[in-house]
C-alpha cells in the first residue's frame with residue numbers, strides 16, 4: 001500500500017500575532033463546532049479516493065489546534081481511523097501555543113495517540129513576545145512544558161523565530177541556550193518573514209519598528225546553527241534541527257515531494273501529480289461540503305519538468321541534499337544530464353557542493369538559495 005501524510009487545518013487562535021499570515025481567526029464556540037462538522041464531512045468524502053493508501057503521519061496544525069476543546073481533536077482522529085487505513089501510523093503531531101495546554105488536555109491527547117507536541121515559543125523574552133503580539137509569557141511555556149514531560153511525551157518540538165523587531169544577538173542566543181538546556185527533541189529555528197498584510201509589516205513601513213539588517217540576521221542564523229550542532233542537534237533542514245531519530249516525519253513528506261492530503265480551509269494537497277488547494281473562506285468551503293462536493297478552489301497539474309524542478313528545490317532544503325541515485329530511480333534520467341550546467345554554475349559561485357552521489361547547498365548556498373531555485377524552474 002502507498003503511504004500518505006494528512007494535514008488538518010484548525011483556523012482558530014486566541015488572538016492574531018502581528019507577524020502571522022496563516023489563515024486563522026479569533027476562536028468562538030459556535031464557529032468551532034460548525035467548522036468541525038464540515039471538516040468531518042470532508043474527511044469522509046476522501047474515503048474512496050484514499051482507499052489504496054495507508055496513513056503514515058498526521059499533522060494537526062493551524063491556527064492553534066490546542067485552543068479548541070480536546071473532544072474535537074478526538075472526533076477528528078476517530079474519523080480518520082474510521083475512514084482510512086491507519087495501521088502504519090507512525091507520527092501524530094499537534095501544534096500548541098504556550099498557555100493553552102492543561103494537564104487534562106494533554107492526558108486526552110496522549111489517549112488519542114498523539115505522540116508529538118509542537119509548541120510555538122518564538123522567544124523566551126517577554127518584552128519581545130509582547131511586541132510581536134503573543135498572548136503568553138515565557139512562564140506559560142515553562143509550566144506547559146513541565147506538564148508535557150510529566151505526562152511522558154517524549155517527542156517535543158519548539159518553534160523559535162529570530163530576526164524579531166529590535167532583537168539583539170544576545171536575546172536570540174539566550175533563548176536558544178535556554179531551550180537547548182531543556183533537551184527538547186526538535187527545534188525549528190525560523191527567520192522572521194515580513195508577510196504582506198500583517199500588522200508588523202505595516203508598522204515597519206511606517207518606520208515604527210526596527211528590524212535587524214541582513215548581516216545581523218544571517219549572523220543570528222549561523223550562530224544558531226553552530227550552537228545547536230555543538231549541543232548534539234542534527235541540522236537536517238534549512239530551519240530544522242533534531243536529536244537523533246527525531247526528524248519530523250510529516251514535514252519530510254513535503255520535502256521529499258511525497259503524497260499528502262490537507263483537510264480544512266486553505267489546506268493544500270499533493271496527490272497523483274496534481275496539486276490542489278481548498279477554499280480559503282468558510283462560506284465557500286461549507287457550500288461545497290453541503291452538496292457533498294470536495295471543497296477545492298484550484299488545482300495545478302504537475303508535469304514531469306515541474307516535478308523534477310520541485311523535487312530538487314524541496315530536496316535541497318535538506319542539508320544532506322539530493323541523492324543522485326534516488327533522482328534517477330524516480331525520473332529514470334540522470335540529474336547531471338538535465339541540470340548539470342545549472343549545478344556547475346552554482347558550484348563555481350560556491351553555493352553548491354557536489355560529488356558523484358550527492359548535490360547539496362554549501363553554507364553560503366543556504367543564505368542565497370533563491371539564486372539556485374530560479375535557475376531550476378522550467
Ligand SMILES: C[S@@+](CC[C@H](N)C(=O)[O-])C[C@H]1O[C@@H](n2cnc3c(N)ncnc32)[C@H](O)[C@@H]1O
Pocket residue numbers: 019020021022061062063064065095096097098119120121122159160161190191192193194195
Ligand atoms: C502555523 S504557526 C502555528 C503555531 C502556533 N499557532 C503558534 O503560534 O505557536 C507555525 C509556526 O510558524 C512560524 N511562523 C509563523 N509566521 C511566521 C513568520 N512571519 N515568519 C517566521 N516564522 C513564522 C512560527 O514559529 C509558528 O510557531
Ligand code: SF4
Pocket residue numbers: 012013014015016017020021022024062063064097120
Ligand atoms: S503564529 Fe500561531 S497563534 Fe499566532 S496568529 Fe499565527 S497561527 Fe495564530
